Amino acid sequence: MPFTSPVSQEAAGLHTEIQQFYARQMHLLDDGEADAWADTFTEDGTFAANAHPEPARGRETIRTAATAAAAQRAAQGLQVRHWLGMLDVRPQDDGSVRARSYALIINTPAGGQAAVHLSTTCEDVLVRGEDGGWLVSSRQVVRDDLR
Amino acid sequence: MPFTSPVSQEAAGLHTEIQQFYARQMHLLDDGEADAWADTFTEDGTFAANAHPEPARGRETIRTAATAAAAQRAAQGLQVRHWLGMLDVRPQDDGSVRARSYALIINTPAGGQAAVHLSTTCEDVLVRGEDGGWLVSSRQVVRDDLR
Amino acid sequence: MPFTSPVSQEAAGLHTEIQQFYARQMHLLDDGEADAWADTFTEDGTFAANAHPEPARGRETIRTAATAAAAQRAAQGLQVRHWLGMLDVRPQDDGSVRARSYALIINTPAGGQAAVHLSTTCEDVLVRGEDGGWLVSSRQVVRDDLR
Numbered sequence: 001m002p003f004t005s006p007v008s009q010e011a012a013g014l015h016t017e018i019q020q021f022y023a024r025q026m027h028l029l030d031d032g033e034a035d036a037w038a039d040t041f042t043e044d045g046t047f048a049a050n051a052h053p054e055p056a057r058g059r060e061t062i063r064t065a066a067t068a069a070a071a072q073r074a075a076q077g078l079q080v081r082h083w084l085g086m087l088d089v090r091p092q093d094d095g096s097v098r099a100r101s102y103a104l105i106i107n108t109p110a111g112g113q114a115a116v117h118l119s120t121t122c123e124d125v126l127v128r129g130e131d132g133g134w135l136v137s138s139r140q141v142v143r144d145d146l147r
Numbered sequence: 148m149p150f151t152s153p154v155s156q157e158a159a160g161l162h163t164e165i166q167q168f169y170a171r172q173m174h175l176l177d178d179g180e181a182d183a184w185a186d187t188f189t190e191d192g193t194f195a196a197n198a199h200p201e202p203a204r205g206r207e208t209i210r211t212a213a214t215a216a217a218a219q220r221a222a223q224g225l226q227v228r229h230w231l232g233m234l235d236v237r238p239q240d241d242g243s244v245r246a247r248s249y250a251l252i253i254n255t256p257a258g259g260q261a262a263v264h265l266s267t268t269c270e271d272v273l274v275r276g277e278d279g280g281w282l283v284s285s286r287q288v289v290r291d292d293l294r
Numbered sequence: 295m296p297f298t299s300p301v302s303q304e305a306a307g308l309h310t311e312i313q314q315f316y317a318r319q320m321h322l323l324d325d326g327e328a329d330a331w332a333d334t335f336t337e338d339g340t341f342a343a344n345a346h347p348e349p350a351r352g353r354e355t356i357r358t359a360a361t362a363a364a365a366q367r368a369a370q371g372l373q374v375r376h377w378l379g380m381l382d383v384r385p386q387d388d389g390s391v392r393a394r395s396y397a398l399i400i401n402t403p404a405g406g407q408a409a410v411h412l413s414t415t416c417e418d419v420l421v422r423g424e425d426g427g428w429l430v431s432s433r434q435v436v437r438d439d440l441r
Binding site for chain 2: 303306307311313314316317318320321373376377378379402403404405406407408409410
């Protein structure tokens with residue numbers, strides 16, 4: 001029963017650090033900063049989703065897809081908010097972190113009604129970059145409706 | 148004004164520990180692991196809800212109810228997500244913790260549209276188990292629509 | 295790339311402290327404790343929103359508006375829940391904190407269906423009060439539908 005083990009001060013700090021990372025990462029995405037958002041992945045980072053036939057492989061491929069998606073949302077006049085929650089952080093022996101969370105996508109059309117768009121899970125492997133901060137090495141998003 | 152007192156490093160660690168506990172507890176519930184979920188309650192744990200005439204008393208009673216609910220959701224092809232948030236953690240003198248949070252239930256039918264199902268509050272008394280981790284000693288869920 | 299810098303133990307404690315502050319502040323608001331909620335602002339605190347032509351200036355002005363809003367919700371039989379999430383905390387050199395978060399408002403009518411009411415962002419400047427706790431010095435709420 002992994003949840004019954006106590007959490008050290010160090011582990012608590014790590015959990016918070018990952019929360020802070022996700023907050024800034026999602027702000028970038030929802031602010032339309034596709035370029036800066038892509039930089040939160042490692043150079044060989046992957047983004048897989050059960051809604052897509054193939055994973056996006058490599059930061060530049062992820063950047064291209066994110067830039068196109070941001071342009072589409074802007075053209076639609078849609079404000080998207082990515083909420084991550086129920087974050088389970090598991091440090092690995094090699095210094096990486098496995099993070100499993102729920103992600104909720106809330107869409108608001110200009111002048112319209114905010115609503116839940118999608119409910120998903122998000123499984124990331126996070127690694128420390130050269131400056132000590134976190135980067136996504138691999139991401140797996142699973143939409144609840146396509147499960 | 149309780150919110151104006153500063154939070155010690157120790158209290159910050161506790162708050163994070165409880166968040167991590169809830170993340171894993173809700174993952175178990177939503178993954179259909181009713182058995183492992185029931186083990187997050189103390190042997191004499193109680194689960195009360197304003198939607199039910201009587202509280203469920205004891206881990207085995209909670210287990211039976213959770214197992215039946217998980218089977219029902221599986222039969223319906225429904226993916227449920229329990230989100231806890233706005234967590235207020237109050238350590239008690241006897242070592243237990245009172246935790247008050249909001250809980251949102253998001254339902255997604257297979258191939259269908261995710262939506263808010265219920266908004267509730269959740270008031271728990273948490274105690275440390277033998278191995279130092281947390282267990283729910285009592286839970287009170289109040290649905291906002293039945294308030 | 296601010297999100298790549300590592301988070302010190304101190305910064306992790308601060309992030310948790312702010313989360314705990316928001317939990318209690320929103321509980322007060324949603325419990326209809328408009329008076330205690332207004333006391334979480336500084337005496338010269340401001341509350342600006344893109345839904346309002348002018349900011350509310352000063353704790354007593356904020357108190358008057360909050361008291362009226364609470365009475366209206368009670369008269370409507372509406373249970374409102376303010377969820378803050380995706381919290382980005384940035385300590386400033388003067389000891390204040392800039393906190394940017396998403397806020398979701400979930401409404402449940404008595405006997406009715408819970409639903410997303412609004413999606414917003416919330417940008418606060420927080421300062422420590424005399425007893426060491428946090429107070430809102432300025433708040434800027436931006437509704438996604440009016441952006």
